[in-house]
Amino acid sequence: MNLKSHLIFTLYTIYGILLKGISGQHPLVQNVTVTEGGTANMTCRVEYNDNTSLQWSNPAQQTLFFGDKKALRDNRIELMHASWSELTISITDVTLTDEGMYTCSLFTMPVRTAKAYLTVLGVPEKPEIDGLTKPAMEGDHITLTCMTQGSKPAADLRWFRNEKEVKGAKEVNASGKTFTVRSSLQLHVDRNDDGVAYTCKVDHVALSQTPQQATEVLEVHYAPRVQIINSLAVPQEGQYLKLECVSKGNPSPDPVMWTKDGGELPDLDRMIVEGRELTFTSLNKTDNGTYRCEAGNHLGTSSAEYVLYVYDVPTTLPPSTTPPLHPIPPDPTALLGTHASDPTVTGSRDPNALGQRGTDHALIGGVVAVVVFVTLCSIIVLGRYLARHKGTYLTNEAKGADDAPDADTAIINAEGNHAHAEEKKEYFI
Numbered sequence: 001m002n003l004k005s006h007l008i009f010t011l012y013t014i015y016g017i018l019l020k021g022i023s024g025q026h027p028l029v030q031n032v033t034v035t036e037g038g039t040a041n042m043t044c045r046v047e048y049n050d051n052t053s054l055q056w057s058n059p060a061q062q063t064l065f066f067g068d069k070k071a072l073r074d075n076r077i078e079l080m081h082a083s084w085s086e087l088t089i090s091i092t093d094v095t096l097t098d099e100g101m102y103t104c105s106l107f108t109m110p111v112r113t114a115k116a117y118l119t120v121l122g123v124p125e126k127p128e129i130d131g132l133t134k135p136a137m138e139g140d141h142i143t144l145t146c147m148t149q150g151s152k153p154a155a156d157l158r159w160f161r162n163e164k165e166v167k168g169a170k171e172v173n174a175s176g177k178t179f180t181v182r183s184s185l186q187l188h189v190d191r192n193d194d195g196v197a198y199t200c201k202v203d204h205v206a207l208s209q210t211p212q213q214a215t216e217v218l219e220v221h222y223a224p225r226v227q228i229i230n231s232l233a234v235p236q237e238g239q240y241l242k243l244e245c246v247s248k249g250n251p252s253p254d255p256v257m258w259t260k261d262g263g264e265l266p267d268l269d270r271m272i273v274e275g276r277e278l279t280f281t282s283l284n285k286t287d288n289g290t291y292r293c294e295a296g297n298h299l300g301t302s303s304a305e306y307v308l309y310v311y312d313v314p315t316t317l318p319p320s321t322t323p324p325l326h327p328i329p330p331d332p333t334a335l336l337g338t339h340a341s342d343p344t345v346t347g348s349r350d351p352n353a354l355g356q357r358g359t360d361h362a363l364i365g366g367v368v369a370v371v372v373f374v375t376l377c378s379i380i381v382l383g384r385y386l387a388r389h390k391g392t393y394l395t396n397e398a399k400g401a402d403d404a405p406d407a408d409t410a411i412i413n414a415e416g417n418h419a420h421a422e423e424k425k426e427y428f429i
Contacts, residue, residue, distance in 0.1 A: 018089075025049060027104045029116035034094050035206045036123050036152075041080065042116060043088040044104030052108050054087035059100025065089050096120050096152065096177045121206040122152025122178045127214045129200055135250075136189045137299075138222035144185040146200035146214065150178045156203040157183035162196060170405035194220035194250055223300030224249025228293050236311045241280040243306060245293035251304075261289045283310045 010281050027044050034040040044054055056064045062070040070081035080088040091098060099120040106112045127148040136142060146168070159168045168183040183200065187193070195217065202212040224247045231242040243258045258265060258278050265271045265278075267286070273280045280287060287310055294303040 005029070025052065025106055025108050026112050027054065027106045027114040028103050029114040031117045031119070033119040033121065035121045036094060036096060038094055040091045040094050040098070040118055041088060042091070042102055042104075042118070043081075043086065044114065044116075045086045046106060049084040050107075051084055052106055054082075055105040055107070056087060056089050057105065059101045059102065061103070085211050091118075094120055096122060101175070120152070121204075122150050123206045124148040124151035124155040124181070124202050124204050124212060126212045127157065127200045127202050129198070129214050129216045131184075132216050132218070135219040135221045136193075137191060138191050138220055139341055140189045141185050142189060144187065144198060144200075144216070145182060146185075147180065147182045148202050148212070149175070149180045151181060151202075151206075152178045153180050153205075154179035156275075158201045158203060159183065159185050160199040160201065162224055189205075189218070189220055191220055191222040191250070193218045194222070219250075221250050221299060223296075224253040224295050224302045226253075226293055226298055226302040226304040228291075228304045230306060230307045234311060235283055235308065236313050237284055238313075239283050241283055241308075243278040243291060243293075245276045245278070245295065245304070247276070247293075247295040249295070249297050249299070249302075251297045253297045256293055256295040259292045259294070262292075285310055295373075370389065 020141045025046055025048055027046050029042075029044050032040050032042060040313060042056060044056065046054070053067045055066045058064055058072070064074075064077055065071060065079055065082070065087065070079065076092045078090050078092070080090050082088075087104070099118055102116050102118055104114045104116070125148055127146050130147070131139060131143050133140070133142060144159075146159070148157065153411075154172045157168065157170060159166045166185065168185040171182045171184075173180045173182075175315055185198070197215050199213055199215040204212075224244060226247045229244045229246055231244075232239060235241050235349055245258070247253045247256060256276050260266060265273070270281045270287075272281065276293075278291065278293075287308055289308060291306045291308060292303055293306075296302065306312070354380045
């Protein structure tokens with residue numbers, strides 16, 4: 001290789017090294033996202049550096065750090081790491097005003113820069129629910145409104161009735177860099193809403209770990225509804241009976257009032273009233289009648305009636321004009337003709353006795369039917385036999401008696417000739 005060729009090769013080698021160094025001296029940065037109030041770490045790196053300084057600048061082009069030298073007096077900004085290949089700074093207690101484009105500069109000839117965008121998420125405030133009337137009245141129309149402020153980007157609001165999600169109407173308004181979000185829920189209040197919890201939840205990227213929510217429990221006042229529950233399906237003489245007046249209302253309708261046939265209870269020794277219960281210690285026929293339970297609050301009054309018919313134990317149960325709340329099963333003892341004096345009747349009843357008696361009746365009925373059928377068949381056969389042998393039979397005397405003076409002559413005349421007349425004569429001793 002001559003001197004000229006060696007010189008050209010050396011120049012190309014130096015040029016390649018310079019190009020590689022220049023390309024390796026380009027700063028590298030990344031965008032950063034941080035929640036308001038958090039800490040942002042900004043890092044700038046270079047792969048090759050010939051002792052050239054690195055610098056960070058804020059969106060207002062103010063120098064924050066030049067190498068390891070702090071240029072801006074802000075106690076929130078601190079140096080994390082400084083070398084020829086890296087410059088890392090931190091910004092604590094980040095606010096929305098810190099958001100923007102940050103620049104890392106490498107002071108080569110020419111100066112090389114890289115830009116990183118700092119995104120600050122606005123944390124939505126805890127939501128508040130307005131429009132709730134305590135207490136609400138059954139039939140009211142109310143509007144619940146949930147509002148949250150300070151979110152960036154705009155938050156999402158969701159409504160829940162107990163654990164089930166319900167849909168509301170959303171409204172978003174910008175306020176500077178943040179958003180105010182409202183959601184309304186229309187309700188037609190009834191008694192089923194009493195005690196129901198309505199919850200408003202805030203969904204936002206800045207609340208992935210600790211979601212915000214607010215809950216209000218509805219209190220609904222409504223008029224009472226009354227129902228009477230009896231302890232016996234078939235009340236009989238001498239039995240113990242309890243009637244319970246079940247009333248549901250808000251405020252609670254307490255106490256309740258019991259009456260019989262529109263008047264006061266007649267026998268307070270056997271009819272005991274305790275709270276909502278009316279107890280008969282020993283039933284008799286004088287207890288028959290219509291019992292009424294009445295309860296009320298400031299929104300109204302409700303009542304229910306129970307027709308009591310006390311049955312005789314040994315007799316078949318007569319139909320009731322007003323059946324009790326539960327179906328009345330048939331009385332097996334009445335069908336079997338049992339008596340109250342029989343200890344097996346008063347102590348316990350055999351549920352299979354009615355079925356056995358029914359089986360015996362069916363057997364007897366079948367036997368009777370067979371007997372009747374056989375008798376009818378015999379009568380028919382005998383009638384047909386007699387019909388076939390029916391006719392008029394005349395004696396010999398009758399056949400020739402028209403012109404005969406005596407019996408012997410009649411017999412001879414009946415034969416139509418006088419031959420052997422002597423042989424046909426009848427003699428009587």
